[in-house]
Amino acid sequence: MKSLRNHLSLVVALLSILFSLQTFIIVERSIEAYKENLANNYSLVVVSQKILNKNIIKNQHKLIKEIVSLSPDKVIKKLNSGISKKNIDLLKLSLPKFYKLVLLHYPSPSEVNNLTKALLRDTSVIKVETFSKSHDTTYKLLLLFKTVISVFAFSVGIVTILLISKEMKIWQFKHTERMSIMGLFGAPTWLSSAVLFRLAFVDALIASALSFVIFSYVSSSAWVQDQLLNIGISVLIFDPVFDFAIMLSVALILSTFLATFIVISHKEEV
């Protein structure tokens, strides 16, 4: 019971910081996947009087992934009743050229704006359709969601830092006495602080393992999987190996910092 209490306080503090960190990582990953999904479904339409050189345009604008020529056949088909083939060919020649621009990633409104301006500098381009209303709304929603989650993770982080600093004082009080007594009998610093570092290591391991179990369970639950599929996200939101390595590293760094701080600030009793 006593041993459990010794571990609990630091494990809870570490768990809360790992929770906020992992939540942030998962949300970031989901948003990126969602943006990629949006980028695949989003494109600009460019209307030009002349045929555009696709390679030149692609080289000029790094945001463009692909330029696809849109055929006017469908439109002409609707009008072709009673029009001779010769006239249709003439009509085809006089119609403006339509292109679909597929982008590398889901752009911000300013990126869309800059690209539109740059394309319109070409005198043959008469219109760039960006579908800005729908795009801006989606982008703003994404930004809002990301900000809310960041603020949440940041707040949890701050609370945890306060918890850790309180924990530092408790640890300092708890371990200084033992370290002083050991020092009075000639124990070198590494020996008198060994218990502290062992505790820090074990607590970091427990906190990381608990976080791992929680996030593995949540990310693989049917409900979460359904929700992600509903919005078209099919990426791995929790990477067991990579994420566990990150959580363990963060927990070890924090707890080792805590133990080192106590060892450094320890003064021999006079």
Next chain:
Amino acid sequence: MDKVIVADNLSLAYSKDETIINKVSFSIDSGSFVFITGASGSGKSTLLKSLYGALKPQEGSLVVAGVELKGVSKSKLNLLRKHTGIVFQDYKLVKEWTIEKNIMLPLIISGYDKTIQQNQVDTLLKHVRLKHQAGKYPKELSGGEQQRVAMARALSHNPVLILADEPTGNLDDYSSQLIWNLLEGANTDLKSTVIVVTHHIPESMSIDYKHFHIEYGSIHEVA
């Protein structure tokens, strides 16, 4: 006879303005039993602290078991402390450790084999009449019992020097007598040098001893 402690013009102070011990010179023979007496606040405990390096000399020189404590390095001080047994007035037992582990502490620090550690602890627990309390924690014992544990800890590694600060200060007669017997035994059987800071020298002492008295920052031997 070899000198285990040599103080030369030694001054001790907690701050620059307040000197507790002022330019004293004395020496203590190896294997002797020494009492240091004096009124409260005279500097007895301060002098004892300086002997295990918790307080560095402000002036002069202090050599303990061949180690000059003025400007001593941490590693040399640790080495000296490994051969010293200290009994504190407030026991200084590690609260979260059992009695057994507390007694083992100097043996763990010196890197003794686990079997030796256990045998030594068993023997000492018998000597201090606490064999039945081995698995208990300090807070479960009375003051007298805790001091007996502290005494056992100080003797566990057969130290060359034993320093005791008011070891029987608040103890009952039974525990006090047990402590004096153990200190006498350490001096006669283990040939340890024993230095005890106390207000009163017990009448029951059965061995020869030296007596130093501290007054107004200076120390003198009482014949």
